[in-house]
Amino acid sequence: MEKIAKIAGVSKAAVSFALNDKPGISQATRNQILKIAEELNYVPRRKIKKDTIVFLLVTNDHAQSLDYFQRLPFFQSIIDAFKTKSYLKGYNLSLQTVSKLDQDTFSNWQQTNIYGVVILGTFLTSDDVLLLNKVHANIVILDNPSIENSHSSVVINNKEGVRSIIHQISPKETVLYVHGLPAIPNFQERNTAFKYSAQTKDFNLTEIKMDSFSFSETTTSEQQLIINTLQNNTTIVAENDYLALKIAQIVAEKKLTHNVKALFGFDNIRTLSQSPIPIKTVSVNVSVMVDMAIDLILKEYKVPVHVTVDTNFVEGDKNEK
Template structure:
């Protein structure tokens, strides 16, 4: 026969207090002496008792959950290098607080708006992470209307009442271009992400401004969708130009690795004939052949910082500041080398 699970009444009996006092202590409410709180927590630990999230939510009007609504194709999301690591970082914070992450994968537009409305109206979450910011993002006024606490992943390009967690992509992107220019490249192309996304535009703008500072213009800019298929198609178009590039900078590693394969299938040797660089420093970047020069971000730390910041807002803190993480950094591997005309060896 299984042993009966302890209850709040058992904790109260062990600590010599009322059930109401146990509820106050476990939910962090004021009004109890610290010695009483310590005695109740010790009794709970001795009995192995923890309140269920459902009971906690009923007692303090909280869901003990945070929400993440992602507008990506599920097939694309399964191989995305950012979100799994970001979610792991979020969960590392939530697990210690007895919180859950509510994840929704939707399509943009009405379904996305309906997803946020359901989360707010059903009180399923206490706040949300706002990812993949768009220009003039309609979700910011929507969340303000719904009264749903939020944190944005990077700063939006308009006004926002929510704190932001910032990982600046621009220094890493600029460093990629400077690295290629130092190697002697003058015919550099770019495969950009969707222009609706603020972070995609930021990477492209940093690339173009760094080229301009070196007195260069891009051979071409191909707009793609962050997918492997999109990277292949963009690479094929670039390689058929009358004057094809000697280097291509991709807005993420998935497109870059796919582009590397497309270049090799076209008979080119990387980096002898074509240099390739990505962005993310995903797990595969180090192990493809040749290893991919890329830009390292830290989505796990991004998730940790976002969860901590959002919990400050949820817990009622006022004037929560933005959280700034170290900027993205260049990682040089063997997929970049001197252009063919210079004939220099590629970097070790």
């Protein structure tokens, strides 16, 4: 506006009158100002409707592309839900990926047509969360249970999910708990909750780590670890469904299915029907998570609001309750 005033040789107030269609200046001045504004491609801030919600996927080291996320059923269903819900609420969805969060990422969000940004936080590190805490923007962090998060957030209720699984297992049972290496906040929260809740049941508990990343192929040594640890009449609890599916495949291949009393996973990855052993799991309603995330963007509360969505218990390849 300052630039227009300078070129037209009028006051900023006169430019404001012209652009906002208010009286107080001559028609000639008004026409001149509007012409200059048009030449400068000036669009008055108030006239740009905030019509776009950004859904930002932060890939970090674990993944490289949108394509990677779309091959994983949980993320694919999140992306689909975002597309549907933003359309239904009358907003455009801008799907973006970055390999690393930094200051450049945030500068793009100053565009006046952006209502807010939902960040898929599954792979965010604690450094990423600290960085985000310093950013002033309408942000909702999805799927990251960091407690010190100073933006609004929407997460699965890992603690309730773990309690729901442990509720299915009798005291004193032989339990093999399998978790993966990666520092994914959801997985860490589950692991802590499992150790805490398992104490109340006095399980005959063995715990093993699978060295390779949960989503990748198992190594021979990992397969051997499962086989060596598996006792008769064992209930296996896996930190996530990807691990549960791998364990099922290993156990079936080595013909040790008779040793498994039950196999529990976490997150319904919706490929459980492929499993050679029935997997019981807890599943979160992705549609509810995405609905809440978009609503929090649109509400623009002045205070962070944290939403935790409970899970449903799912047996075998049955549908959700």
